[in-house]
Amino acid sequence: MAGPFARGSVLRWLLVPVVLVPLGWLLFTGLGSDPRNLPSPLVGKPIPVFAGTTLEGDRFSSADLAGKPAVINFWASYCIPSCVDEHPVLLDLVARHGDEVQLVGVLVNDTPDGARGFLDRYGQVSWPTMLNPDGGISIDYGVTGPPETFFVDADGVVVSRHIGPLTRALVDEGLASLGIAP
């Protein structure tokens, strides 16, 4: 047999890098992409409007968010440990930036009693939580599951979306995209 892959040829060893280098490039660039940073058709668009009752029994609607950057956080009491991990991060967000940004929670497929139990256990909050009894708000926002968070600018336009629990670094990144310095 003649040619580069003849039995005596050193060139046949080229086969190893020829297979491995592209495969390695593919695997590692694939890994580099963050699967939590999902494109949402909502990014760059005005937020879907919502209106309803909060956990405290007050009326609240998306119109109340106008004129101020907002963070919309979808959560549920059964979402353990993600929402539990995320809870102190949200409390910290409001403690630091409560006057610059409006936080609003939205329940995903949860009962008001379940949500109250969660807050009793992990800490009461100062921001409203929408009850969302028929799941309509989750559907409008294309929520895949709690926790999921949308960062919205003062004009009511979605700037970014994050799936999974927030961390302090992710919060600062999100706020920076709204023009709020950490």
Place this chain on the structure above:
Amino acid sequence: MIPTLGHIAVLIGLAATLFAAGAFVIGGRSGDLAVLASARRAMYAAFAMVAIACLAMIVSLLAHDFSVVYVARNNATTTPPFYSVISLWAALEGSILFWTLLATGWASLVLYRYRARLPALMPWVGATLALGAAFFFAVMAWPSDPFVRVTPIGLEGNGPNALLQNHPFMGLHPPLLYLGYTGMAIPFAFGMSALITRRTDEEWLAVVRRWTLVPWILLTAGIVAGAWWSYAVLGWGGYWAWDPVENAALLPWLTATAFIHSSMVAERRGTLRIWTHALVIATFTLTLVGTFLTRSGVVNSVHAFTTSGIGAWFAWAILLTLGVALGLLIWRLPDLGDRRPPGAVVSRESAFLFNNVLFLAITFAILFGTLYPVVVEAATGARASVGAPWFNRVNAPIFVALLFLTGVGPALPWGGASWMTVRERFAIPILAGVGVVVAAWALGVRDAAPLGIFGLATFVLVVMGDEVVRGARSRARTRGEAPPVALLRLATRNRRRYGGYLAHVGICVMSVAIAVSATLGTDRTATLRPGEALSLGAYTITYDQLVTEPLASDPRVIETRAELTLAGPQSGRIATALRDYPNSATAIATPVVRTAIGEDLYVTLLAYNPSTSTATIRVLINPLVMWIWAGGAIVALGALFAIWPDRRRMAVEAALAGA
């Protein structure tokens, strides 16, 4: 306490497998039997350790011990015991634990079975298997520890993935699939050992044939069970969507099937030996790539279990495995020349070679389609997807050619066939195939796919039938046996050949069923008020009422079901539901499938409006679907028949071992 025990068991297992790998290498080089025995025992110990760890996880799940993060994420106080137990493989960490159990189980079985045989090959087989197991133990010790604890401890957990607790098949499909995946490490280990020791003759192939067919049977059953699960649970009326997860299971199956065929040629004729080695390497690597792709988040973001460091571990493991295996293969290429001149163009060897080329073509096409979105994203940052139509269009012609070879290959003689033989063997089958196509056309079938598959399947079945009848008749004549007795004896004395035929019959049955169900089904969707009816084919379905209530077995799950009355070839009262699980944003469908020999009636609730009690119902008539599962069972039975231990041969082996 119990989770800590599990964690400690994992660490001991890691130490045991590392020790075993080292001892196998030392024993392999020195030939010291005591060292090799201790290496074997270390592998048995590793199996025992991971069994303890699995048990610790199952106990934690059953006890709803939410101090374990895995339990909190995949279990709830209301989860029924059965689903608690099978939550062992509901998510990443548990799956890896279960995978390690099966991998060390296979390794222990092989090492025990050949403890006194194949002294040259076994140490390196053991070293390869031990290193593989050590990798999975290391993954559990570092990036994917299944026993991570959490404080404060929650009162309630998230519950298992809603899709996984909707059907008992989830208890069957993943174990079968995993048994198949993990078992493919054995032919790989033998292949590596043959290359390392330069014993690339027929010895390892003879051993590995059976040890490939067993995991292959399990993989086949796992894939068919998965398709069945998807059909019975997902509510879209189909069974195969070319989803990356499905492709990940199909890829190693394809290369393993190619290996089973090419190893026959390598064993009998001493040719296709490089192919055979390459296929063993490809199969094992693809089981790793399959797990990696589906579990690490490289492909398919929503189903990614985690963003932890596990991806990089798998990427390095794949590159290392492939690099070492390819390097070994290239190093030993001079040993792997053909022992005989290749056969003529029309010969059984060429049929096998074409078969291998086609299997490889399908594998590349599916791999390409699965990886294409990753390549596009890596290169341009854009998200792309490859749909089922692309996969169907590319693979269908290759599959048709493969089916054709299924008929041609076994009927051709080794070496070369004369024109006379070809005419004698294939004239009647071709006429029969054409006859069936014409008959189907006359009966009103107009789609090309079922017509073509009918013709080909007939051709294949007639070729095989002719072979079987010819063989039985000749045996009956020379031995003076009654024809059925002659057939039975012929089959049980030539298990490989006749088991292979039976598997091919199963493939024909599946092909016909898939072609027919994919093209000749009908469906209808309608929004009905209570009392209204919908007709499809010979069936009339009347919508009676909408009922919403919590599920008796798990009150956190709210079921809304449409109760229906069915009239037609099958009749009775049926109910199809949408279930709301607290941890799932979308409702999970619970379709009703009424199965009959000729067709399935498939009814599913798409949507409902509680205020008006209207329900949107989709009804499908899926012809011959039952025969897909039946065909899969025939394939598995054929392979089982082929490997069933032959009593006479066992007696010979025992006599040889005693001598």
